[in-house]
Amino acid sequence: MSNRVISINLKQTLTWGTVLCGLVISSFIISISYVNQRDMLLESYEARLRQNFTHLGRHLFTEFVEGNDNQISLTLEDYYSDGKYKALFLIQGETLLNESQHSAVGLQVFNQVISQAQVTATLRTLDLTVAFDPNQQHFLAAIPISPKVPVAESADLVRLIAIYDVSTVFLSLKQQLITKASILAVFLILIIIALLSFTHYFIHKPIKRLIQVGNALSTKSLSSRADIVGHGELGVLAKQFNVMAQTLEKNWQQQLQSTQELQRRHALINSVFEALPDIFFIINTDGTILECHTGKSDDLYMSPEQFINKKMSEVLPSHAAKHFSQAIKSANQRHQLTQIEYPLTIADQAKLFEARLSPIPGTDQLVIAVRDITEKKRQEEVILHHAFYDSLTDLPNRFLAMERLAQQLFDAERNDELAVVFFIDLDDFKRINDSLGHETGDQILIASGERLKQSLREQDTVSRLSGDEFIVLMGGFKHTADITSVADMLIKLFHHPIIVDDKDFNISVSIGVAIYPLDANSPQELLSCADTAMYNAKSNGRNNYCLFNQKMSQQLSRRIEIEEALRVALNEHELEVFYQPQFYIENSDVFGAEALLRWHSKTLGNVSPAEFIPVAEQSGLIIDIGLFVLSTAINQAHQWQQHLDSDIRIAINLSPRQFKDPNLLKQIELLVKDIPIANRFIELEITEGVLISGQAQVKQTLTQLHQLGFKLSLDDFGTGYSSLNYLRHYPFDLLKIDRSFISDMLTTHESKALVKTIIAMAHNLSMKVVAEGVETLEQLRLLQQLECDFGQGYLISKPLSAAQFESFYHTKIEPVKRSS
Known part of the structure; x- marks a missing residue:
């Protein structure tokens, strides 16, 4: 006997089976109902016609005998009042009697809708005949005018012929049947819905849940359970499913516990391999290589397999082995990342490598990541x-x-x-x-x-x-x-x-x-x-x-004159702050300005900043003058933000002497407190001379200004004397390349290379770059190619008074596109 069991899709079978059964039953009921009602109506109308024609035939015979032609016409007209008569007329042989309009029309309809054979048979009938035409949906009735029928054939025999239309009755019957069918259909649909709901909740849903649990178990989601209650077959099956899942889960947990340590070690090593590039070694504390992995075999002078079970001292030159020995010892003692650099000659090429040694927690092993840094060091x-x-x-x-x-x-x-x-x-x-x-x-x-x-x-x-x-x-x-x-x-x-x-x-x-x-x-x-x-x-x-x-007196005398006049310049309102627009190199859009001091002395005339700024610096007057510039420029920027541009920025120079003033930071804080402007819109520029002293106060002041949100800029970069280390030690946001480099970069390859190097170096240090002295379109296009960030210079505008700057800011500057 075969143990094979056939399965069907129960949900689809029940659903479609129910629908089809409902359709068949409803169609059968509607058909039976229609046929019964149709037959009953036909019998009823046929009986009525027979009765009416028998009575009408006798009545008309009496009228004929008495010769009442008018009464005959009235009688026929009275019957015509029933709208179902399409034809009602008296005929003798083939001659129409009582030639009224209705009789003529009736004869015409009779000849049109009745077949020739029926016409002949009707005109020869000797008895009452009533016949139904299902195609035309009318009764054809004929009776001889005689007191008694049937009669004998006679040439002068008069017959009454009628066509009785029941199509409207049939139409009404069909409408009634459609209404009943609709009610039956609605009732049937409700029954189907109830049946489907029953099967859904008590058959389909439990089966679906069992399938979900089965799928979950097949994907190792062993915590899944079939929450089916009841004592039916599906409830018993659900309990068996739950017992099976519990058993699988218990066995799986035991398997996981047995492999957990191996997976942990494997995950640790894989995480290191994925995080670091190039060459990887796993060694123990005495330097023996346990594993070697690499994605760049050209950095090795032997295959990875040859390293296994050898000590680092055996596969490296003595100088490199010594570095590794000390690094391994240090990593084991400190339990932290240790980094070394060492040179190697591979394929007759001198290379420099960097190795990072990190202890693997919970083991006596270390992971070593080695990378070639030759090109990085060269750059x-x-x-x-x-x-x-x-x-x-x-x-x-x-x-x-x-x-x-x-x-x-x-x-x-x-x-x-x-x-x-x-x-x-x-x-x-x-x-x-x-x-x-x-x-x-x-x-x-x-x-x-x-x-x-x-x-x-x-x-x-x-x-x-x-x-x-x-x-x-x-x-x-x-x-x-x-x-x-x-x-x-x-x-x-x-x-x-x-x-x-x-x-x-x-x-x-x-x-x-x-x-x-x-x-x-x-x-x-x-x-x-x-x-x-x-x-x-x-x-x-x-x-x-x-x-x-x-x-060398002229210079000294001039310096004395400048110093004396400068001492009264502030009180005499001889100093004025001008503003040179700063713009984006990419599209020439102006975003701010650098505040520049101008002096028109009543005694000396116009004095160049290059002449009086050093005197103010040496004499200490720069402290008060610098405070004047700070206050004026910040206040002006605030006014511009109110009615010109809410994001406009201002750059202000701070001299080395100002940085020696212990009150500088406090003065700046008081200024921005009194003038409501966000610190991020204020850029403070310092020259490299500020940094040469290396004083802790300078670094502390710069750090505090940066923490307060001010932007810090290193001015005239390339002409000063500070070490590049200062760029790493101080929190600068911008570098300003001196105008001398910008003016020479189109004529000397060296100047261009230096500008390119400064821009690349600044960007690598997350700093923006401002090019000073941009005076030609060629310079601007070259700076665009070198991806410089900002610029200022006579190409866009000379320094302007505050009023001139406002007028200039509203002027549209045509952007300069990159050259291809």
């Missing part, structure tokens, strides 16, 4: 070199030179020695550039720098500041006579021609000499003194040197 070195060295001559730039000068002054003070700055300028170098071109000029600059470098001691510094200006930093002097000897030597050094492309160029130099501590006590002041002395040497005929002295 860092290139960036640092560009930041500290001149791109043309490869000599230290102003950054590095001023940092070394600060150290040199510190050593001179400690050793009670003299330190010297020789400021060297090539005479008539502009003439060479203009006549022979920049390429020849660049070669002369390179040769001049190399000649200076070769003639000095290793501890001395030769730096190119800008253009044709060099400085030489020397220390260890005891007497000024030794310094003048060096100056003579530097002058004579250029008495020999410089050879470029087999051509001799006779170049002379003018040198300014400033001595610490005789002439100045700070790097910036000492450099300024040497610069002044150099210009004095040029004015004395060039090709010589000049030691700085305090009798």
